Amino acid sequence: MNEELHHYKCGIDRKAEKFEVDPVTTQIVRNSLNSAAEQMKRALCRTAMSPVIYEVLDFAGAIYDNHYRLLAQAPSLPLFMGTLNFCIEEAVKGVGGENNLEDGDIIIYNSPYGTGSHPQDAALVAPVFFENELVAYTAIKAHWLDIAGKEPYSTDTVDVFQEGTVYPGVKLFSKGKLVDDIYKMCIANSRVPNSVAGDINAQAIGVKAGASALKRILSKYGIKKFRASAESIFDAGEMIVKNYLKKIPNGEYTGFGQMDSNGVEPGKVPFEIKVIIEDEKVILDMSKAPKQQNGPINCPLPSTVSTARVAMSMLAGSNEAPNEGFFRPIEVITKPGTLFHPISPAPVFLYGWPALQAMEVFYRALGSKFPEKVPASSGGCINAIVWWGIREKTGEPWADGAPHPVGQGASIFGDGATCLHHAESATRFAPAEVWENRNPWLVNRVELIQDSGGAGKYRGGLGVNLEFTMLEDSYATTVCERTQLAPWGLNGGKEGLANNCYVINQDEKFTEAAKATRVSIKKGNRVLIQCGGGGGYGKPEEREKSKIINDLKQGYISTEYLKKYYPNIEIN
């Protein structure tokens, strides 16, 4: 074992000897825990102020036991979910450890190296006591629209201090009472104070809803049975992933990925990931990553671990929301001081982008040997834009932001889906009619891009063009990755169309702005987000003729595309 390397086992083992609890009670406790997490999510969504939470679902809410093991979660943002154990552990350390926790406390924590995210992703953590014993935590990490970084959203920070205010684990509620001093600090450190006030309110309602649901379960079953059930739930989860891994022979598989730039300097940032399958265990070796970058594409360890957790859960988890047990067969190897394990204060604002890339590269590595197990590359990014400005008439500040979906890679199961998210999978973007009510925009089009899906026996899903005209002067920060590395095909399938983003002035001049901070967009100018398509699967010559003809009839492909990829097909 290399001394310099950091090994992280993604799931924590049993904490108790086997205590017999019947499988029925276990199942009921599991369902009740899932329901408790669902109640947290509903409470949050119904009361949140920023569309990023209620529409984009840019949050995760989950319940952990007192050993920071994931008991249950409500489907939301998987990449956040995979980091919450770190958030809770660090938040508790921040207030001085378990001994300083009391019933009714809620801690606020957003230190990037503990959350794995940028400072805007703030966690609220509530310890749950039962019969004077610390039993669990409920936690929600959610994206706040603004937390007073150098810009509302940045692609060019050079250290974490430019990225936003840090709350290193302080009590926002103490014994059930709001700590006014801290609350005022939170509100004061935002460009959109009302929105932040509303979101804090919503997050607190959410963690409280989870805590009371949890207490109900505890009073029904008692601590002993509850804990024994939890152990059984984890064991059952572990078995699901192991059963999947059993079917893959031992071996090492490598995949390559690439970031377009680090945000502050030109030049691509390539990386590789090795996937090692070893007797019902999977190891993600990310230690060959380039050294940590001067720009904000560094991915702190919690998010690196989260990537591994989510990628495996989506692949091997039997379509279910994972719990701690799912993570036990997963190990991550990193090297401190590199892209996937940076050291503070390296900037991390765009941490989510390398994390998403890593997921697809992980599939790519497996696909190099087992193409039938994974899909071809999706458009490969969430193509996010954050917008803001001051309304002309009222002088009120506004801000909005959203990720935008891409075409999915084809697989042995068929054509890739149109316009979905890969890992941000529950995320929705707003309807144009809502956008036009809220923001000074005219939405010109939201339409599929012809020929954007990679050809193959199964075609990649199509990408989408979103085009906006600004009706007032405004600013935007754009983050579209993978403009240089087109979505790869699999098993002989062809590439899809890559992402991009342009500002178009009134003389129809296109300026590329794929990863740019505080781009000024004058009234009357347009923004075009080109969300790429998915890669194809299998050789194009194996595609059924009827499918090709239908693609042409529906306008999914043009006659040029037909001639290029399916030259032997005659159309009358």
Next chain:
Amino acid sequence: MSSRIGVDIGGTFTDFILYDESGNTVTIDKIPTTPSSPEIAVVEVIKRNLDADALSKVDFFLHGTTVGLNALLERKGSKVGLICTKGFRDTLEIRRGDRDEMYNLFWQPSPPLVPRYLRIEIEERLLADGNTHTPLNKDQIKEACKFFIKEEVTSVAIAYINSYTNKKHELDTEKIFRDNGFKGQISLSSMVSGEYREYERTTTTVIDAFVKDRMSNYLNSLKKQLNSIGFKGSFLVTRSGSGSMTFDEAEDRPFETIMSGPVAGAEGAGELSRKLENINLVTADVGGTSFDTCLIINGRPQIQFEGKIVGLPVQSPWVDVRSIGAGGGSIAYLDEGGLIRSGPQSSGAVPGPACYGKGGKKPTTTDAAFFLGMLGEGKLASGLELNKSFAEEALISVGGKINLSAHDTAKGILKISSSNMADAIREITIEQGIDPRELKLLAFGGAGPLMSNLIAEELDIKEIIVPPFSGNFSAWGLLGADLLQMNARTKILRLSDESINECNNILKELFSELEKRQKIDFSASNQIKEVALDMRWMGQEHTITLKLEKEKDGKISLNSNQLKDLFMNEYLRTFGSKLDTIVEIVSTRASLRVPLPRKSETGNIKQDDIKITNNKIKCYSFKKDEIIDFNIVSRSDLKSDSSGPIIIVESTAITYVDANYDVKKDKDNNLIINNREM
């Protein structure tokens, strides 16, 4: 004064109920559903209960149907063409970008209802305030019309961006289609819904276009057949958003009936609550494949303004009935991790539960209940006798793999499914800020009364109500459905006295549209105009729908301060917290309610009791965790003030009353079952 028939078509059975005013009697019946032509079973069950003379004296025929829903489920509807705004041809296909099964890497949305080549873009554009940005390109519409006729499109949906603010472009487009010889159905998004969100509104419009012909044919054929056998009264069908509408209106707006299936039960629950001084209820309707639950607050079911069916959003009022796949026929199995699960797979009518002996091998909730003795001797009204060894074999086939006996597996299945049901109830109550312990549980459907003790216990609910004809309660609920129409418009306004005036102008238009839509000959004096506002704190997306209960004449008389107080209190009640910023009105809602003439009391029930041979049975008590003697009593013989353990048998349902419960019968023949230990 008003006799009526209710017929509710379910997946397995078509339920019939007749309330005869003259004798104050109720007749119930059940017949297997005839899926390919549902009207056959409807006519048959009516004919076998009423002769032409009796039928001619019935005033109302109230119908709950799944014809529209089935069209969607089977994807057998009209060939639809969609006309849309340039740049938005793919709204149906792009959806909102979310993955329904978020941990399924290979998930695929179902294909759009209109293929891309039949989605035609037109140059035109309205702004969010209703003003015109780009006028309508009429030549393009003529071209589209020609193309649709050539392609033999039979139904056209027209859905332009921002048309919820201004109908003009859609109306003009419809006219051009008619002028150019299009003879099929046309659905306009602005007539379907006045609310924003183009994906949801366009999808709803397309659904409307897709099911219109099929629905229309069905309703007409049913009308003709019932008239030919002597029916002379009014034809009504239930709406997804509660209440009922005439057949004529349903032909115009079939999408409003899509989810009317579970609504009848909710209606019945509402009526029952109103009779009992508006007690707050939560329903547990357990059928063969699903568990449906609905909150009844202040005597009415809760209404939502968007629903979802087969993965598609429907932007229309929607009684908030939540379903999970847990019913009598739900199949239990071991999951990948080796734990027992129940549902959503169901054994259906064929082969049915293992104990039916019709070839089913997998254990269902019914097998578990029967094995434990909860179904009494297992003689069904249909004459079928259940077989215990088949049930045992099926239970062992699952439980045996984790070393559970048939008995423990059966207990487990019932506990797991009842806790799933309780969780579903908990989720709908918490959203409304209501503690389930404050509610009474109303149990109905074939297996509702059977599961009611277990569900109530999970939720710490003290009192259970089992209504008369509990197995046919949904059909009974049909009989009480008011005629109801709803209309709404999105216009986002900051709350002020001025904006209230604007709402009142909107209300005037909404009600006048409703009156035009109405095709009823009841006296106008009977109409009740109801007003509601969707409100929120500025910056929030989700709204609270504030029913203005006191505003009876269709306009708002409150000033902005009064309205803000009402909103703040409702928000506080729902979420337990207060904010203080600007309040916005998002949508204004108008409802026109015409109550049907009230039927008198519950009436005397005419139904066949099941013959009971033994008056005791060995049955498992969940309370005592052992097998004990339960009395078996037919419901009509049950004496008030009885105590558990009892199995109460009626022709369409069985009520399980554990050792810790007392039973009373109230004057309306409801069973009131109380946990004496709470």
